[in-house]
Amino acid sequence: MKYYSTRDKSIRMESAEAIKMGLSRDGGLLTPEAIPQIDEAFLQSLVNVSYQERTAKVMSLYLTDYSYEELLTFAKNAYGPDKYDTDAVAPVRTVDDKTHSLELWHGPTSAFKDMALQMLPQLLSSALRKTGEDKTACILVATSGDTGKGALEGFADVPQTKIMVFYPKDGVSVVQETQMVTQEGENVGVCAVVGNFDDAQNGVKRIFSDVEMRETLAQRGYFLSSANSINWGRIQPQVVYYISAYCDLLKAGKIAMGDKVNFCVPTGNFGDILAAYYAKRMGLPVGMLICASNSNDVLTDFLRTGVYDRNRPFHTTMSPSMDILISSNLERLLFHMSGENDAEVRGYMAALSSEGKYEVSDAIRAKLAEEFWGGFCGEADTAATIADYYKNHGYLIDTHTAVAANVMEQYRKESGDENVTVFVSTASPYKFCDHVLAAIGEAPAGDGLELLDQLTAVSGVTIPRRLAALKGKQRRFDLTSEKMEMESVVLDFLQ
């Protein structure tokens, strides 16, 4: 199967090339030419196999230039017992008969980014071999927290790759910073930037578009690449867990084959929920896709009115991984909903970049309303939902998951829809101890790693092993850079 650009369908390539490039050179997103179809027999064949086999079976439908055995090996490396604290990898937890939670945070960094970032480095490393690339890929990442650690953990000691992560000096939580600066691996680098996330992000973008820099690095045997969620190699592993969740519900007798299941996804860059859309288009019996936002409700407005307008205040919330005003992966959805019309997508994206805003056609708006329902949840309601789940269901959830659980209820009230619904749980509550403690009525005693102990003492829920181990870990990186000096950090790193 070939992949082509959402802005120019004449740009076509194999999946290995698409994964290596990340973004198409015309600025479009590389997208599969056709969506593979699955049937009941296929789903049945997945019910009694491991998560790793489910991954290889689903991904080999898309990545036709990778072999099944190769994908199975990657999946075993990505989701093995040394990485994941449960054999189920992405377990479905039942809240009540009609409500389930898909837990995606049992991996090494305790956030759902691991599901994709444990696979992407292997897909990329293999893509370098398949395309005969002799240079080393250097991954540059600007992070507001979760992506940086996820990428470090995924790329550590992967052959023919190096990774450098920039994070805002005072813009990440204590747990997140400790996770990054203690990272092991010979090919990794971590640097704090004096400034905020935008400063770090702008610095990385500046380096990517610096022609001179690119030439210098090429002479040294490197090319720059990205682990951002626009890379198809990140979307692809995420399709698997929606199909896997359906199989688990079948196996547990919670649904019958063919029953429709709704998914409610806490959304930022639109990668996770886009993967659910692909699963539905493949033939998985999915009802409504519920798109949950925090106070940054640009997607809620878009799904309700057909107008995407990023000209609005940016809110810093307790669910920071969803604090986003430009949801990059939405471009792939527009492409499919326009009937793969690259000219139409180009028009929307040009308007977004010049005016920060576009309005989709009536045809797309009608299709959106059939497949998606959008809602948002503010800060007080997020905290109240954490308290509600803790007190009434004995279930401790994080701030991002709480947004999804809340919006799911809003949808049920408005629609009366009684389908079984799965909300997606994207992070361990231990990544956001301060907000979770406050939500369940405990005053956080401190602002560092001691909050892990406080939360476990209060809740009785076990601290994820890798987070508990942070306390004894050696700090390996102490580098700080002014925002205009990130170039020299990269040049020093890639000697």
Ligand SMILES: *Cc1c(COP(=O)(O)O)cnc(C)c1O
């Ligand atoms: C990244 C992230 C999200 C948002 O996912 P998108 O694919 O960007 O929509 C939600 N929750 C957590 C914890 C995340 O890290």
